Amino acid sequence: MTQALSIGILGTANIARSFVRAVQPSQRVSITAVASRDVRKAEAFARETGIPRHFGSYEALLADRAIDAVYNPLPNSLHAPWSIAAVRAGKHVLCEKPLAAVTRTSGAPPAVDSKRDLPRHLVEA
Numbered sequence: 001m002t003q004a005l006s007i008g009i010l011g012t013a014n015i016a017r018s019f020v021r022a023v024q025p026s027q028r029v030s031i032t033a034v035a036s037r038d039v040r041k042a043e044a045f046a047r048e049t050g051i052p053r054h055f056g057s058y059e060a061l062l063a064d065r066a067i068d069a070v071y072n073p074l075p076n077s078l079h080a081p082w083s084i085a086a087v088r089a090g091k092h093v094l095c096e097k098p099l100a101a102v103t104r105t106s107g108a109p110p111a112v113d114s115k116r117d118l119p120r121h122l123v124e125a
Contacts, residue, residue: 004030008067008091010058010082012036012045015073015096020049029069035061058082062089072096 007029009016016034023029031051036042039056046054055061062070062085069092072083076098083095 004028005092006030006032006066006068007071008033008035008061008064008069009051009071009073010035010061010086011072011074012041013073016045016071017049019071019073020051024050031071033061033064033067058085062086062091068092069094 004026005028007023009019009031012034020031023031031049033053033055034042034045034049034051035055035058036045037057039054042054042056045051055064061067070083070086072079072086072093072095074082074096079095079098083093086093
């Protein structure tokens with residue numbers, strides 16, 4: 001059997017707990033880390049859900065070369081910037097809906113450069 005895909009979670013929202021419960025039985029993926037802007041929240045979430053590592057910033061999780069993919073359950077306004085940052089950090093991304101909102105005043109969200117960022121997958125849940 002091939003090595004499990006290592007997943008890190010950006011944030012400690014309730015939906016992230018549901019994701020952990022749904023994914024933990026899988027032998028193909030392993031949730032290996034969680035990050036929060038508050039290291040105590042990340043530590044508590046990791047302890048409560050059995051995740052082996054935690055980080056006190058999203059940047060630290062994205063910099064971890066052992067993490068293959070990221071689950072992004074952050075607030076909607078943070079979906080695009082953190083999903084794009086994850087792809088640029090070399091991670092595959094599963095992002096909750098909506099990936100990005102476009103309004104007349106906000107304009108289009110920054111794009112992922114396919115020449116630079118592929119072969120990473122950015123998928124909306």
